[in-house]
Amino acid sequence: MNATGEIRTDETVGGLFPDGFVYLAEGAPVLKARQVGLVPGAEVPLMVVSLPAALRGHAREQVAERQMRDALAGGRDIVEIRPFHIPGKEQDWTRVLVADRAAVARWRKMAGPHCRAVLPDYLALPVSAGVWTLACAGETVLARLGPEDGFSASLPVAARLLRDALARGPAPRAIYAPGSLRPELETVFEGYDIAFLREAAPEALKALKLDPPRVLAHGEAGFDLRRDPRAARAALKAAVLPWRWPLLVGAVAAGLWAGAQMLAMTGLEEQTAQYRKATLEMVRADFVPSGPVLDIRSQVGRALAEARVAATGAGQEASPLDLIGLSADVMTAQGAVPDYMDYSAEEGLRALVRVENFAAADDLAAALGEAGLRVTVVESRVSEANDGVRTELRIAGPSGEEGEGG
Template identity: 40%
Template structure:
């Protein structure tokens, strides 16, 4: 008899946002993967569940800046996941608004590269005139313009080769996918799933990809559940405390804490009234103080439109396509790119071209490579 647990429900239909009308029934909306990239994080193995999500979210926001929605990539029920999908919060709101009346039938807003088939040991590249999508095994993928996609695939192959994790086969799909064939020299290349080697059976959205969902806010859902549980637990807890006979002592401690909190709050309000908000009602202390600080800061500093690392990388991609990019690093000090060019004159040309594209490229290292050419590390910033 067949195990019922082995029977998988068919996945809902998929619909790319902006591509005609949504399906009539339940569906998964695909959002542009270039605007919802995957970020690899370093997470302690002991962290699980909500604690792991909280640490991952803080790491992603510390690295890329505020204003982002972060979703854990927990595929096939893995508890030791280490990647998150990130997208700008305003863009997420636009995606949700694009669903219109079909929002009730939408089962998730998922990056489009997760709609590619996946299997361990298989890389799938789909390329056409609109761009490139790649699924590098079950838990990795991206979408990008062709020039940037070529660089990213080159780096991914170098990392896989260094780690002894080269794919067993590469599936090239789409009218322009053959342009990437030279990158995979020596690896089995196929253009149809039926031609894959024995043992590779790719499946589409069968690993829980729909859970990487920007349509819902899991933190808000968790807070709502926690609030409901708290409303149920507190009465029972108070009865138990009274039955054990130490409710009086507990009440006394709470009273002392409240008195101390009231004193601190009074001092805080006095300081705020004296230094920041001399008049008007104070309804949300933290928000009003931050707003007043930002207002005063804006009055003395010129307004500068903040550019995130992803924006800088997209802006620099057309220029860097003409150089040999060795590595791209997102660190606490911003975005840096390691390039290799023919000589210092070529390096000056790359820096000048980045400046013409509206970027400031500051070389933090430049030297003649032993094998010839010049290697340099460029720190990229938006032009003032």
């Protein structure tokens, strides 16, 4: 570490970072492909924001930006706010990376376009769930408090941050501290049942039912500081803006079409109501002068049959066609299915009809009687070929005599 507190490009933290992880420096060559550029984590703190669970997407980012800018008194063109989350929590993140916009521009230039990512140094530490990773570089402490948290800070500040994290809980089950750990940090964990590991030994971690800490295994590379957090939104806005007028015209046209369809439907409903009113007036005037009009077809059929009987002389039967037509109308209204119909002058109309059950057979006979027909139920029995009941009826037309009911 040099006199200004910046870590040199040739300096590693206890050999913790593998080859390919390089601290950025002025005047150094730009990074090559697959290399990861590191910057001091103290300049890119990971901070907690309080956000409603229902807030999503761009609105969530806007509220987080407003909170951080108010807390840091930084303008929109001074501070960059980037959501930070582990895979699977893209919608309900509660932490943000905060960095000076000018510093990010400088790092972007130093890193060049070909490297894998530019990250705060603490995100390059290996970590796993239930394991905290701590490493010291001079008076600077790098820490990962599980996959979702971390920091780089001076020794006194780091000790305070660790105490606060332990107080919030939950405490880690193990601390991975390669190299030597300063006594000031060891005292922070006194009184806690925490295993200290100098090496990520698989056997020791397996005994604790913990996964080995791994580098960049929790999506850290996706938070590349070179990426402009507003670039994606700006690109989307630029792509959408040219279409705003066609979309607006289309929306207006769709609204006009929907309005026209509603007016047409309203007109049809009004026309249907007028036709029904005219039909009821005609039925009332010519066929059903009194009583309720419940089934226009059957009631008009009955009136026509009675009129034909009256026209042919008292005591005369209705014609076979009138009798069959009126009976069929009543059967259809009752949901009955005629299987067979036969007419003879001696017996009148004989009908074999399928209905749902015996009660439906009784209802059918009653409905035929209410239509002015004389009905005799010859037999009702369970149908062997089909579900339901098969009933045999003798049906005669209206006359002055009272027929039998089934």
